[in-house]
Amino acid sequence: MSRLFSRRFACVLFNPQTSSTPGVTISCRFITTSIKSNQELINSPPEISYQPFYSQKTQRDKKASLVIFDKDGTLICFHSMWVPWTLQTARKIEELAKIGSLSEKVYRLLGYCPIEMKVRPGLLAEGTMLQIREEITKLLIEQGLRKDQAQEIVSTSVLDCPTHSRKSLKPIHDLRELFSALKSHNVKIAICTADNRVGTMAMLREFGVESLVDVVVCGDDYGAQPKPNPYNALMICKVLGIAPEDTLMVGDTLADMGMGRSAKLRGTVGVLSGVAGKEELKPLADHLVSHVGELMPIVLGSSTC
Numbered sequence: 001m002s003r004l005f006s007r008r009f010a011c012v013l014f015n016p017q018t019s020s021t022p023g024v025t026i027s028c029r030f031i032t033t034s035i036k037s038n039q040e041l042i043n044s045p046p047e048i049s050y051q052p053f054y055s056q057k058t059q060r061d062k063k064a065s066l067v068i069f070d071k072d073g074t075l076i077c078f079h080s081m082w083v084p085w086t087l088q089t090a091r092k093i094e095e096l097a098k099i100g101s102l103s104e105k106v107y108r109l110l111g112y113c114p115i116e117m118k119v120r121p122g123l124l125a126e127g128t129m130l131q132i133r134e135e136i137t138k139l140l141i142e143q144g145l146r147k148d149q150a151q152e153i154v155s156t157s158v159l160d161c162p163t164h165s166r167k168s169l170k171p172i173h174d175l176r177e178l179f180s181a182l183k184s185h186n187v188k189i190a191i192c193t194a195d196n197r198v199g200t201m202a203m204l205r206e207f208g209v210e211s212l213v214d215v216v217v218c219g220d221d222y223g224a225q226p227k228p229n230p231y232n233a234l235m236i237c238k239v240l241g242i243a244p245e246d247t248l249m250v251g252d253t254l255a256d257m258g259m260g261r262s263a264k265l266r267g268t269v270g271v272l273s274g275v276a277g278k279e280e281l282k283p284l285a286d287h288l289v290s291h292v293g294e295l296m297p298i299v300l301g302s303s304t305c
Helices: 038-043 079-097 102-110 129-142 147-157 175-184 197-206 231-240 254-262
Strands: 004-006 009-013 066-069 188-192 215-217 247-251 267-271 287-289
Touching: 066 231, 079 102, 079 129, 079 147, 102 129, 129 147, 175 188, 188 231, 197 215, 215 231, 231 247, 231 254, 247 254, 254 267
Parallel strands: 066 188, 066 247, 188 215, 247 267, 267 287
Antiparallel strands: 004 009
16 A cells, blocks of 8 residues: 655555555545645645646636635535534524623624624634634633633534534535546546635535545645645645646635635635625636536636636
8 A cells, every 4th residue: 555644744644545444534636746734745745836826717717727626615515514503503592601692792703794694704714623622712801701611611612513414414516426427537626715624625525526536635644734724725736646737726705715715726716605695716726616516627728708
């Protein structure tokens, strides 16, 4: 078995022709000769001095070689998972803290609108679970709780969202059809999400696309950086041997678009199926589509958007 591991970036790669072993997270079916050893990944973090992504029409029209997808709001419905989690979490925090109307403050902090019952761009949509826990702890301290009390309440009430639950998993498009189409054009696929690895991998298995994805980066992976930091995107490119200027970033938030821009990828594709609207995404999105089902013309360089 060929296995490459970076302490800076928790992504395990293995040869799919051999049997999988416990602890291996996902197959990377394309391991280029430019990645020679474990030590190379450890000693050679990606530089952020790549050439700017192409803007000339003849360059932008060529087929992309890699697509990096966000998960929630891009591939699966964000609200069906996170709205129930938000309501339950805020209620539990208020009960434990014994502070009236605390739920409303938690809603504002997370970016949840109780009137529309939808999540807006903000901490919940763009942050990692670690960031969410840290910010709720600060909120509780601001409300007069001691630090140890706030930390205890957060550890008890702010639990991981069961994003692998069949009840809450709702694909935005036929993922197997989309990923198979990308593979038929030799386009590599990566997922970069703020969600945890357990839920992410369960989602891929549920929809039968685990074998079609080359790299997965999750918010709880050791060394992963929250969006819009370019690190995750650049390391994905490095691991797969694809230049940033041949890579597209697809997501539903400004954090997704910001990661693509700061990594100087070829382009960013904003989808309107998640938390952000057209006017919010427009400043940083090179393309806007209703959902990922409209992605292929952009990937193949035939879109005029």
